[in-house]
Amino acid sequence: MIKTTKTKALSLSMIVSLALTGMANANVTNKDILNDQMTTEDVVTYGLGLKGQRYSPLKKINTETVKEMRPVWSFSLGGEKQRGQESQPMIKDGVMYITGSYSRVFAIDARTGDELWQYDARLPDGIMPCCDVINRGVALYGDLVIFGTLDAKLVALHKDTGKVVWKKKVEDYKAGYSITAAPIVVKGKVITGVAGGEFGIVGKVRAYDAKNGNLVWERPTVEGHMGYIWKNGKKMENGISGGKAGQTWPGDLWKSGGAAPWNGGTYDADVDLLFFGTGNPAPWNSHLRPGDNYFSSSRLAIDPDTGKIVWHFQTTPHDGWDYDGVNELISFDYKQNGKTVKAAGTADRNGFFYVLNRENGDFIRGFPIVDKISWASGLDKNGRPIYIDSNRPGNPADSKKGKKGTTVTSAPAFLGAKNWMPMAYSKDTELFYVPTNEWEMDIWNEPTAYKKGSAYLGAGFTIKAINEAYIGVLRAMDPKTGKEVWRYKNYSPLWSGVLATAGNLVFIGNPEGYLLGLNAKTGDVEYKFNTGSGIVGSPITWEMDGEQYISVLSGWGGAVPLWGGDVAKRIKHLNQGGSVWTFKLPK
Ligand code: CA
Ligand code: CA
Numbered sequence: 382m383i384k385t386t387k388t389k390a391l392s393l394s395m396i397v398s399l400a401l402t403g404m405a406n407a408n409v410t411n412k413d414i415l416n417d418q419m420t421t422e423d424v425v426t427y428g429l430g431l432k433g434q435r436y437s438p439l440k441k442i443n444t445e446t447v448k449e450m451r452p453v454w455s456f457s458l459g460g461e462k463q464r465g466q467e468s469q470p471m472i473k474d475g476v477m478y479i480t481g482s483y484s485r486v487f488a489i490d491a492r493t494g495d496e497l498w499q500y501d502a503r504l505p506d507g508i509m510p511c512c513d514v515i516n517r518g519v520a521l522y523g524d525l526v527i528f529g530t531l532d533a534k535l536v537a538l539h540k541d542t543g544k545v546v547w548k549k550k551v552e553d554y555k556a557g558y559s560i561t562a563a564p565i566v567v568k569g570k571v572i573t574g575v576a577g578g579e580f581g582i583v584g585k586v587r588a589y590d591a592k593n594g595n596l597v598w599e600r601p602t603v604e605g606h607m608g609y610i611w612k613n614g615k616k617m618e619n620g621i622s623g624g625k626a627g628q629t630w631p632g633d634l635w636k637s638g639g640a641a642p643w644n645g646g647t648y649d650a651d652v653d654l655l656f657f658g659t660g661n662p663a664p665w666n667s668h669l670r671p672g673d674n675y676f677s678s679s680r681l682a683i684d685p686d687t688g689k690i691v692w693h694f695q696t697t698p699h700d701g702w703d704y705d706g707v708n709e710l711i712s713f714d715y716k717q718n719g720k721t722v723k724a725a726g727t728a729d730r731n732g733f734f735y736v737l738n739r740e741n742g743d744f745i746r747g748f749p750i751v752d753k754i755s756w757a758s759g760l761d762k763n764g765r766p767i768y769i770d771s772n773r774p775g776n777p778a779d780s781k782k783g784k785k786g787t788t789v790t791s792a793p794a795f796l797g798a799k800n801w802m803p804m805a806y807s808k809d810t811e812l813f814y815v816p817t818n819e820w821e822m823d824i825w826n827e828p829t830a831y832k833k834g835s836a837y838l839g840a841g842f843t844i845k846a847i848n849e850a851y852i853g854v855l856r857a858m859d860p861k862t863g864k865e866v867w868r869y870k871n872y873s874p875l876w877s878g879v880l881a882t883a884g885n886l887v888f889i890g891n892p893e894g895y896l897l898g899l900n901a902k903t904g905d906v907e908y909k910f911n912t913g914s915g916i917v918g919s920p921i922t923w924e925m926d927g928e929q930y931i932s933v934l935s936g937w938g939g940a941v942p943l944w945g946g947d948v949a950k951r952i953k954h955l956n957q958g959g960s961v962w963t964f965k966l967p968k
Pocket of ligand 2 (some may be wrong): 578579660661703705
């Protein structure tokens with residue numbers, strides 16, 4: 382029944398545990414994926430549910446009991462180079478699936494921490510990840526474990542052996558494309574975006590048949606590019622051009638326009654829409670591309686069957702600060718005047734939090750999630766930023782030598798009020814828990830031209846802390862009022878995902894190495910444990926043999942040490958690592 386491969390034989394403990402649970406052949410179904418949030422014995426989606434709320438109804442670990450929580454095992458990812466570990470673990474039938482730096486996948490016995498198999502994508506020389514060799518996790522479907530690689534491929538592995546079942550090239554890594562986000566599976570299709578906005582790639586979202594990797598549709602995210610749908614192996618225009626070329630871009634710049642949907646997507650079955658965010662328009666130097674530059678720095682609602690853009694909401698039109706709009710859009714409902722509002726919340730790099738109507742993309746309200754925003758004085762009634770023109774980095778063409786434009790100090794820094802690290806929404810407190818950072822940057826523009834496979838910025842920058850005592854701030858935000866209910870300040874920038882539970886707890890990791898458990902209502906620290914290296918992964922919780930478990934990856938890295946300027950110097954003492962830690966209460 383179970384084949385032994387050359388790479389690694391199944392361990393005895395796995396065969397025994399599979400036999401004990403009698404679920405060796407339990408495949409992940411569309412129903413499992415849709416119900417994931419409320420089924421506590423497994424975690425089969427990125428975000429603990431396709432909505433991405435990162436909320437669990439489990440409450441055995443709660444504000445009363447969490448003090449007793451302790452690690453039960455730790456697993457080392459090995460490898461000679463320790464780099465950022467941004468993965469979210471998945472759990473199915475007592476097996477944990479994680480990704481590691483350099484496009485690796487591990488299957489681990491969730492009871493013991495024993496390795497079951499390991500897959501290494503063996504990357505070519507010349508990959509071009511902008512921001513560390515990280516990966517954020519796998520998707521599960523059927524008997525497959527599916528992930529994206531730094532050389533822009535999708536790879537599907539068999540869950541029991543780690544053997545490749547199918548592999549597809551999504552895009553050309555030599556042009557600057559890569560994949561770091563966890564794909565999601567919706568209605569049997571694997572949906573992925575691509576990274577590469579710093580190299581002038583063309584952003585796109587693609588859907589593949591999860592069973593065999595056949596392409597189903599493609600939706601470019603730069604206005605002017607045609608979308609396609611494949612039927613019976615035939616490529617057809619899906620009839621939706623996504624706008625005409627040259628409307629919001631000058632000349633040919635749309636052909637290298639960036640807008641990379643690099644952080645993956647969410648899905649809400651209620652309105653049957655995918656939600657993907659898009660990154661900066663390329664190049665960063667905004668004076669080269671007058672116009673709003675659709676669909677860069679936006680949130681897009683996409684039809685999961687065809688790839689059609691149903692609505693778009695642009696957070697930073699004509700972005701000049703690298704305020705990528707990729708952050709997750711989380712669906713949630715709330716009551717107002719007795720009526721249910723089908724809303725969605727999203728926290729942007731540009732410093733604002735947006736509440737949108739998720740049926741049509743209408744702006745409901747917006748509010749700041751950092752103390753200092755210098756590039757805009759606020760949002761208008763449609764949610765468009767009100768620019769402070771003097772805070773846009775100057776045009777090099779206006780300078781004496783035409784080499785370097787005026788330097789401005791902009792807040793937030795381009796690494797964002799909030800970057801990729803996913804926030805959580807609690808159904809109990811009706812609050813969003815948003816990991817933010819308070820920093821600013823000196824930024825200036827320079828001339829640049831597109832060249833395949835080269836950095837395409839036309840800008841220089843240095844990031845600086847605003848406060849001596851802290852940069853990271855975990856904020857509890859009320860989406861109905863925009864009020865901050867509490868804040869937790871952290872010396873280093875926060876770069877970890879958040880988890881909220883019915884135990885009135887919010888979990889987050891910090892670069893100092895701690896897994897922190899905070900009181901969801903007050904922000905008081907109820908638990909802390911040092912994992913030995915900085916945490917930049919996303920914690921999960923699940924139930925096994927009647928006990929509640931919590932797991933998180935530890936391993937400092939990601940964009941901050943590489944791009945952080947003065948901030949990177951300030952935290953250069955933090956140690957690297959690469960491990961998974963799993964916790965529970967004593968019996
Ligand atoms: Ca589940
Ligand atoms: Ca960017």
